[in-house]
Amino acid sequence: MATMAAELPVEPRTEVIRRAAARVGTSILVLAALWGLWEGYRWLWIQEGWTWPFIVNDTTMPHLHDIFAALWAKASPGGVGPRLITVLVKGALFTAKEAAAGFAIGALGGFALGVLLAHFRLLQRGLLPWIVASQTVPILVVAPMVVVWANPKLPDSLKDWGAVALIAAFLTFFPVTVNTIRGLQSADRRALELMRSYAAGDWRILWKLRFPAALPYIFAALKISATASVVGALIGELPSSIPNGLGAQIINFSQYYTTQPRGLWATNVIAAALGISFFLIVLIAEKLVVRRAPENLV
Amino acid sequence: MNVVEISGVSKRFGSTTAVEGIELEIGEREFVSLIGPSGCGKSTLLRIIGDLIEPSGGKVVVNRKTARQARKDRDYGIVFQDPVLYDWRTVAKNVALPLEIARWPRQKRKVRVQKMLELVELTGFENHRPWQLSGGMQQRVSIARALSFDPALLLMDEPFGALDEMTRERLNMELLRIWAASGSTVVFVTHSISEAVFLSTQVVVMSPRPGRISEVVPIDLKQPRTATTREEPRFFELVTQVREALHLGHDLERAAPVITQQAEA
Numbered sequence: 176m177a178t179m180a181a182e183l184p185v186e187p188r189t190e191v192i193r194r195a196a197a198r199v200g201t202s203i204l205v206l207a208a209l210w211g212l213w214e215g216y217r218w219l220w221i222q223e224g225w226t227w228p229f230i231v232n233d234t235t236m237p238h239l240h241d242i243f244a245a246l247w248a249k250a251s252p253g254g255v256g257p258r259l260i261t262v263l264v265k266g267a268l269f270t271a272k273e274a275a276a277g278f279a280i281g282a283l284g285g286f287a288l289g290v291l292l293a294h295f296r297l298l299q300r301g302l303l304p305w306i307v308a309s310q311t312v313p314i315l316v317v318a319p320m321v322v323v324w325a326n327p328k329l330p331d332s333l334k335d336w337g338a339v340a341l342i343a344a345f346l347t348f349f350p351v352t353v354n355t356i357r358g359l360q361s362a363d364r365r366a367l368e369l370m371r372s373y374a375a376g377d378w379r380i381l382w383k384l385r386f387p388a389a390l391p392y393i394f395a396a397l398k399i400s401a402t403a404s405v406v407g408a409l410i411g412e413l414p415s416s417i418p419n420g421l422g423a424q425i426i427n428f429s430q431y432y433t434t435q436p437r438g439l440w441a442t443n444v445i446a447a448a449l450g451i452s453f454f455l456i457v458l459i460a461e462k463l464v465v466r467r468a469p470e471n472l473v
Numbered sequence: 474m475n476v477v478e479i480s481g482v483s484k485r486f487g488s489t490t491a492v493e494g495i496e497l498e499i500g501e502r503e504f505v506s507l508i509g510p511s512g513c514g515k516s517t518l519l520r521i522i523g524d525l526i527e528p529s530g531g532k533v534v535v536n537r538k539t540a541r542q543a544r545k546d547r548d549y550g551i552v553f554q555d556p557v558l559y560d561w562r563t564v565a566k567n568v569a570l571p572l573e574i575a576r577w578p579r580q581k582r583k584v585r586v587q588k589m590l591e592l593v594e595l596t597g598f599e600n601h602r603p604w605q606l607s608g609g610m611q612q613r614v615s616i617a618r619a620l621s622f623d624p625a626l627l628l629m630d631e632p633f634g635a636l637d638e639m640t641r642e643r644l645n646m647e648l649l650r651i652w653a654a655s656g657s658t659v660v661f662v663t664h665s666i667s668e669a670v671f672l673s674t675q676v677v678v679m680s681p682r683p684g685r686i687s688e689v690v691p692i693d694l695k696q697p698r699t700a701t702t703r704e705e706p707r708f709f710e711l712v713t714q715v716r717e718a719l720h721l722g723h724d725l726e727r728a729a730p731v732i733t734q735q736a737e738a
């Protein structure tokens with residue numbers, strides 16, 4: 176038996192490091208390529224005077240380095256006060272708080288709902304269509320209503336941002352619910368039979384088999400929800416005139432877009448970075464939590 | 474005393490009759506193989522014994538209880554053709570799963586898992602993940618898991634069917650050793666005539682459409698079986714006897730072609 180150990184795939188540390196380095200290298204290459212594409216497209220369209228699909232100039236497609244320069248410059252035109260990046264990051268942190276709270280509520284609620292619906296098929300048949308329908312509600316219309324409806328019920332510490340978190344939660348829970356149902360039902364039939372032969376109750380089957388089997392599905396949903404919660408928080412902020420978040424900055428800079436396009440572009444970059452960080456956090460959590468055979472990983 | 478007593482058992486799935494008129498008694502410490510062509514109801518019979526499905530008619534008594542009660546008392550260890558291990562658990566944790574369900578205390582569990590891994594010769598692989606093991610090693614883990622809570626009856630549905638011939642013969646030897654050591658009764662489904670004869674104390678030959686028991690062949694080869702058992706004249710006589718019983722079941726049924734070991738492998 177001792178000889179068998181030698182057959183096992185062993186992964187030396189250097190191999191792991193080499194693979195990580197290759198990954199970082201690829202990311203840098205991709206970024207450089209995207210940069211090149213943007214600047215190349217810009218240059219070609221301006222050079223040739225092409226107007227389709229849109230006219231290219233400093234407003235529609237500023238230089239990328241100009242956008243990053245704008246981030247570093249002072250926020251107000253007078254050249255006083257904090258840098259734009261400071262203002263935007265402050266806003267982003269506020270929005271992140273809303274999105275994170277919304278994500279947590281939505282993920283937990285969505286999971287609980289999924290467990291419930293997976294367990295009671297009848298409930299699932301009756302309720303699922305309405306849950307689907309709920310997602311077609313135009314969020315931009317509902318957002319101010321939610322703020323008006325929820326604010327008076329919220330304690331002071333949660334006012335405004337708590338309501339926005341609810342809107343983010345609304346966009347978060349749906350993928351989690353749908354994938355939780357699918358994931359819980361994905362458990363191997365024979366594994367369920369084995370559980371039956373161990374005389375395991377429903378509750379233990381859920382925690383020891385169905386839930387771990389569902390984890391890859393749940394994480395697939397969480398990755399979608401992570402970015403959706405940021406979008407939800409931004410959209411929630413727009414119509415409810417909450418001044419502290421990135422949403423307010425978007426409104427602010429879109430008013431000056433024709434004269435100072437870089438401000439809006441810079442806000443865009445920060446909002447994207449926020450979404451990407453949320454996604455990456457979930458991705459890392461997935462790597463830590465989900466253990467599967469390499470061939471079973473998605 | 475008989476561990477299993479089956480009388481007049483039948484099972485229908487819609488309009489198809491999977492098994493019919495099954496009468497079978499299995500004594501304590503017996504090693505009984507069910508053999509027959511695909512679709513003759515071997516798995517169905519095994520699953521009825523293990524209370525994974527209910528018979529449409531007839532009676533199953535296990536350890537003087539109903540099959541349901543026996544399952545609730547954790548009298549069954551089950552091994553399928555695929556190991557069905559949990560990717561997210563280590564080898565040791567996979568073996569410990571039934572013990573966790575049965576609420577064994579942690580320390581007792583640990584000792585037991587260690588002992589089971591010793592039994593299937595996988596000491597040192599406690600912290601490996603299932604996918605890091607070969608197919609034969611995975612199946613040994615699943616046998617250790619099935620035996621971990623000391624079930625009275627081990628039900629095995631073509632446990633070595635997916636393995637190569639050499640691994641299979643080695644695991645046959647190991648299974649016999651484990652069977653002798655654990656003192657449990659085994660019901661073993663297989664497609665292989667020689668495997669059935671080599672392992673068993675009784676071979677139950679089944680015929681299809683509807684699934685019936687056509688003959689029970691007692692195997693009087695001396696215990697313990699060894700590598701040379703397969704070379705004894707008596708071994709070949711018994712293999713021939715089982716093969717003829719299989720063909721007889723077919724001839725009665727007429728149309729179906731003669732199956733061979735190869736065709737099923």
Ligand SMILES: Nc1ncnc2c1ncn2[C@@H]1O[C@H](COP(=O)(O)OP(=O)(O)O)[C@@H](O)[C@H]1O
Pocket residue numbers: 486489490491509510511512513514515516517518684
């Ligand atoms: N769950 C089921 N639903 C419908 N038919 C089934 C089911 N399980 C088995 N059968 C049928 O019962 C017969 C016996 O099947 P099975 O016990 O699996 O045979 P074996 O294990 O001997 O190959 C086959 O005709 C099969 O199609």
Ligand SMILES: [Mg+2]
Pocket residue numbers: 515516517630
């Ligand atoms: Mg079968």
